[in-house]
Amino acid sequence: xxxxxxTAVAAEADAVAAGLGAAGYARLGEEFVRRALxxxxxxxxxxxxxxxxxxxxxxxxxxxxxxxxxxGTAHALGRGSRYDLVISAGIGGGFPAxxxxxxxxxSSRIIAADLGAGSAEGFIPVTELGFGRHEVxxxxxxxxxxxxxxxxxxGPVLTVTTATGTAGRAAxxxxxxxxxAAEAMEGFGVAEAADQxxxxxxxxxxxxxxxxxxxxxxxxxxxxxxxxxxxxxxxPPVLESWTSHxx
Numbered sequence: 001x002x003x004x005x006x007t008a009v010a011a012e013a014d015a016v017a018a019g020l021g022a023a024g025y026a027r028l029g030e031e032f033v034r035r036a037l038x039x040x041x042x043x044x045x046x047x048x049x050x051x052x053x054x055x056x057x058x059x060x061x062x063x064x065x066x067x068x069x070x071x072g073t074a075h076a077l078g079r080g081s082r083y084d085l086v087i088s089a090g091i092g093g094g095f096p097a098x099x100x101x102x103x104x105x106x107s108s109r110i111i112a113a114d115l116g117a118g119s120a121e122g123f124i125p126v127t128e129l130g131f132g133r134h135e136v137x138x139x140x141x142x143x144x145x146x147x148x149x150x151x152x153x154x155g156p157v158l159t160v161t162t163a164t165g166t167a168g169r170a171a172x173x174x175x176x177x178x179x180x181a182a183e184a185m186e187g188f189g190v191a192e193a194a195d196q197x198x199x200x201x202x203x204x205x206x207x208x209x210x211x212x213x214x215x216x217x218x219x220x221x222x223x224x225x226x227x228x229x230x231x232x233x234x235x236p237p238v239l240e241s242w243t244s245h246x247x
Contacts, residue, residue, distance in 0.1 A: 001055045001240055005087045005232075006062050006073050006190045010046075012090040013061040015225040017048060019232025020057055025050040033060060033075045047076060055240050058083075066112070066159055066189030073193035085142075085239070086194035086201045089232070091224040092157070092184035093164060094207035095174065101210065102223050104152040104231045105182040106143050107203035110136045112188040113158035113173055113180075123176060136191035139200045142242050146202065149238045150231045155181030157203045159188035165214035173211070183211050204231060 007013045017027070028049040047060040058081070062072020073086065092105070099105050112134040115126045126132040147154040158180050164170050174180060182205045191201035208224035209215075 001085075001242070002081070002083050003057045003085045003087060003239055004073070004076055004083045005057060005059045005089050006069060006076070006186070007059065007090045008061065008064045008069065008186050009090075010061045011225060012228065013048070013059045015228040016059050016089055016232045017050060019229040019234075020050045020059070020236065022229070022233040023052070023236040025052045025055075025057060025236065028056070031079075033072070033079065045072070052236070055236070057236070057239070062186070062190075065161060065185050069186035069189030070193045073190045074196065077193065077197045077199070083197075083199055085139075085242075086190060086199050088184075088187040088190035088201065088203040089228065090184060090186065090205060091208040091221060091228060092182045092205035093209050093211040094182050095170070095180055096210045096212065098155060099153050099181045099207050101207050101220050102227055103207050104150050104227055105157060105205045105207065106147045106150065106152045106154050107138055107157040107187065107205075108140070108143060108154050109138055109156040110187045110191045110201065110203050111156055111158050111177060111180075113160050113177065113183070114162070115188075123172075134188075136188060136195055136201060138191075138202060142200075142238070143202055145238050145242070146204070146235060150204075150234050152204075152231065153181050155179055157181060157187050157205055158183040160185060164211045167212050170212040182207060204228075204235075206231060
């Protein structure tokens with residue numbers, strides 16, 4: 001089993017790595033994957049490899065937003081390493097009635113919530129426009145097993161290019177995606193890149209703030225990073241027992 005975990009920033013990657021360490025994964029080494037589109041040609045980003053008993057999990061902070069996430073994931077996958085699964089992981093916003101601060105969400109669907117067009121009748125997803133797609137296939141069996149092992153919530157995770165900062169925007173998103181559990185900025189990009197390589201994807205988010213009016217004083221980033229570490233301490237047995245033939 002070999003998994004690529006993609007985060008946005010180094011703090012998230014460190015939280016994931018801490019969880020893997022608690023699960024008995026030793027750090028095997030560090031490689032560098034160039035992110036020319038994100039940080040410039042002279043600023044490689046570290047990819048760390050962690051292993052236990054024949055299983056390997058690579059952790060890579062690819063950058064913020066769906067474009068950086070897609071480019072970074074594609075760079076990492078293009079190195080020639082053979083992966084079985086790609087996971088988008090990090091902290092994110094939770095819809096208050098579903099995912100409170102400090103909880104963990106496992107994706108049932110990964111949706112590009114603002115990929116489409118505006119109209120007098122409202123937002124039109126790109127799929128309804130007749131080209132492209134705004135949702136990527138997620139492995140349901142693996143997601144549900146991860147949910148149970150992590151004690152997590154299970155629901156759609158929205159990918160946005162602008163984080164929600166008003167009650168009106170939150171209400172608009174829920175009107176279009178009433179079962180949404182969380183929002184973040186990278187999942188769809190990671191999943192699209194994985195799909196280009198024929199690989200399944202999953203998204204795991206620890207909730208640091210409510211989706212709604214922007215209030216930095218209410219953010220609990222430290223708590224969310226701790227929840228992310230705890231989640232990745234519990235996740236390895238699920239991954240190790242999973243096979244790519246499952247759906």
